[in-house]
Amino acid sequence: MKIISPDNLSCPLDSALLSYENDKCLICENGHSFDVARQGYVNLLPVQDKRSKSPGDTKDMVKARQEFLNLGYYKDIAAYTAHIVREALNEDQKNMILDAGCGEGYYLDYILQELQQDARNGQCGLIGYDISKCAVIEACKRNKADITWLVATNRRPPIVANSLTQIISMFGFPVFDMFAQLLKADGQVLLVEAGNNHLLEIKQHIYSDIKPQTHASKIEAAEKAGFVMGEKRNLSYTATLKHPDDFYHLLKMTPYFYKMYEEDKEALSKSCKSITIDVDFIIFHKA
Ligand SMILES: C[S@@+](CC[C@H](N)C(=O)[O-])C[C@H]1O[C@@H](n2cnc3c(N)ncnc32)[C@H](O)[C@@H]1O
16 A cells, blocks of 8 residues: 555644645645644644643653553554454545544554555555644654644544545544544444453452443444444453563553552552453444
């Protein structure tokens, strides 16, 4: 697959098409311009769309996720996501793929590497955005040549309507009404969510009663926005931890970290030798 630069970014202020000026900034026909930061991303999140000074994941959360993902325990999740993305590629059209809430870019970078090795004809453009600027700065370090990284929000994505062929939302905060506007008629949304037994070893420690993960509210939101649920797949495996610190890194990137006492975290890090990984992949199409 040939990796191309996306031409479907839109101005967050007036929705006009954005185009690059000397690779230094993106500018719309009404003169709104947005610099390409030295790290390689473009900030398309206007102040009026921010609900706090630094929205999204903090630097600490981003670092914790990056450190854990780099250990490779979630590589199979990345590989399965890339597999589903590749299945939906169309050799006869421009494939425009968005990772909405891309975090520090681990998954989209993995997908890029798979697409670069895909010998089929066809073109792919890759956009990853996140509301957290520090996450996007880290994403740029993974690859800034072939992926367009943006600071942006799911609530008002700076992307031209009907221009995307796939939207991926991984462990994130999808806004399906917006996704429906961005997606082409034959496009798909891939929702990747924690399954029933995901990180069971931690959940068992915190909750006496573990509620099943039905993803009901997200499925309902998708259907309300005009999507039809297609296939639901699952990936489950047990990962053996190579070092007690690895468990601590994992814990640190989850919300459970803030629900546990420090001594419990340390004890569990020492006793827990493996973790259950259980992830659901739900595909939605436009009705
Ligand atoms: C649990 S993390 C998952 C990150 C990444 N998808 C991954 O799996 O590694 C959720 C991400 O959603 C981002 N986020 C939260 N609200 C958002 C919004 N309204 N628009 C875009 N990203 C958002 C956070 O900053 C964070 O990076």
